[in-house]
Structure formats: C-alpha cells, structure tokens
Amino acid sequence: MNARTRSGWWLMGWLVAASAQAACTRAVNVPLAPIGRSVSFDGGKAQGIYPTLLREVSAASQCQMDLRKVPRARLQTMFDAGQADILIPASATPARDATAEFVPLxxxxxxxxxxxxxxxxxxxxxxxxxxxxxxxxxxRGFSFGAAYDEAIAALRQRNRLIEEPDPSGVTRALRQGLAHGTVMAASILVGTLVNEPELTPLLKRLRVEPLDEMAWSASGLYLSRRSLDEAERRTLRTAFVHVARSGRVWQLFNDHHPPGSLGVSIRPLPP
Structure with missing residues (x-):
C-alpha cells in the first residue's frame, strides 16, 4: 500500500467516525509562521507538513480552518490573547498548559x-x-521546554543572544559569524536549507550535536481553552490523536525531507 493510499484509508475511517460529532460552528483560526519544510508559503497559500495535515483534518472533522501567515513571535502573542485557536507546531510548556490543551503528534x-x-x-x-x-x-518565540527557556533568558541577560524572526534569519546569522550556533530540532534547519537555494550549500557544513539537557520530547499542537469550547476541542482533539496514531504525521515528515535526514531529530510517537 503506497503513501497516498494509506492517507486515503485513515481519512476515510475518520470521516465515518467524525460525521456524527463534528462540532465546529465557525472557522478555526490557525495563524502559521514559516518553519522549514513544516510550514512555508507560496504567495498567500500555506504549504508544507502542517498545512497539509490541517487541511486533511479539516476535511475529516468538517471543521473549516483559516490558515494565514504571521511572524512566529506574533503567533505566540495572538494565541496567548485568545486570538488564535490552534498553536502549531508547539512543544509542551507549563505556561501554555495553563490556558490550552496539548495534543502530541x-x-x-x-x-x-x-x-x-x-x-x-x-x-x-x-x-x-x-x-x-x-x-x-x-x-524569537521558539520554546523547547524549561531548560531551553532558562538558558535563553540567561543568554539574553548577558547580551549573548541573537534573536531572529525565522530560521532563515538564524541561518544567515550563523553564516555571517554573528553567532556560534543555534538550538532547535535539526529538521527545522535542514528544511530551511532545502527550501532556500541561496542557503542549500550550507547543508554540507551543518553539524548536529546532542545536548545533555535536551532529551526526546513530544511536539504537537495546542488547542486554546480561551477561544474553543469543549465540544470544538473534543472534535479537534479526536481528529489529531487519530492522525498521529495512524502514522500519517510521520509519513508527512518523511515525504518532505531528504532521505536519512530525520533520525537525529524526529521520530514517531511510541505505540
């Protein structure tokens, strides 16, 4: 069974299960920021791993999704203020848990x-x-857990932090020698280098080193408790949990990245 067929089967199964419980009474507001192969834009159209996933879940759950481009830092601010329904991609943090529901993917x-x-x-x-x-x-606006957040705050206080609006800016800062390194999932930077021909030659120079404090952790999305009611969150939660367990998310990552480039930074959820 090929990837397209598998995708069709999970979608068909979810459509049957969701048809009696779709509960989104309005378009779901999902602002997105460019992030490598995960999210990119061709003009005003969102494309990449997460836009594809969101459109498939939209069709399956009968919840229309409004995807639009915003800077990453503004995306977080909008979500905190209840002006965005979904924050994706996102790592779990205590601050986000206070106002939203995390769904691992x-x-x-x-x-x-x-x-x-x-x-x-x-x-x-x-x-x-x-x-x-x-x-x-x-x-700016990235968070990968408490250890990361504490280190970033300390570096900022010591004037040893360069904050850019997107991974492309980070890559250029590294190329220009303005910073010694960056901390993020390698797939984000690899996707950025693949997407931008000007930066693609840097793939051969990229070094990936583990950090003691940064173990494997879940990444996924947050559903806002401020802007989504319980019925809407239940419908969306069920849809995203289903797609993660089906293997579709892992399939999309493999479809959008060079073969062999994900092993050190991305893996499917455990069964």
Missing amino acids: IQVRVSLLTLDGDAPVPRSLAEMLAQPDYKLAVV
Missing part, C-alpha cells in the same frame, strides 16, 4: 546546530552558559 530532539569548524562545541546548555564568549542565534 511526533517526538523531537533539540540539538546544538553549528556550521563546520574545528572549535570544540558545548556538550550541554550549562557548558554553553559557562563559556563567556559563546553566542547563540535563535528564533
């Missing part, structure tokens, strides 16, 4: 990413913080 491991060089790289966030000259470039 995939497992990720965040790493230290650098361009080639002979200089030794830190093996942990603590070691990075202890190096007084080490500068990090990050995407």
